[in-house]
Amino acid sequence: MSKSTLAILIGLIGFFAYIGVVVVLGDFFVHSHWALQFIYYAAVGILWVWPAKRLMYWGAGK
Secondary structure (H helix, E strand, O other): OOHHHHHHHHHHHHHHHHHHHHHHHHHHHOOOOHHHHHHHHHHHHHHOHHHHHHHHHHHHOO
16 A cells, blocks of 8 residues: 555544544534634634644655
């Protein structure tokens, strides 16, 4: 299996796991103030970028 194929598989599995964790933790913010919900979803919407970037660089061989 090539490095890029492995990176794709790891990325997809990791992304779906991340979505699952975000949704489960998001249940704690359903009845919170809208500003707290905004901060949570903005943060988790951005936090996945850094691990994905590192995975893409690794898969590309850089």
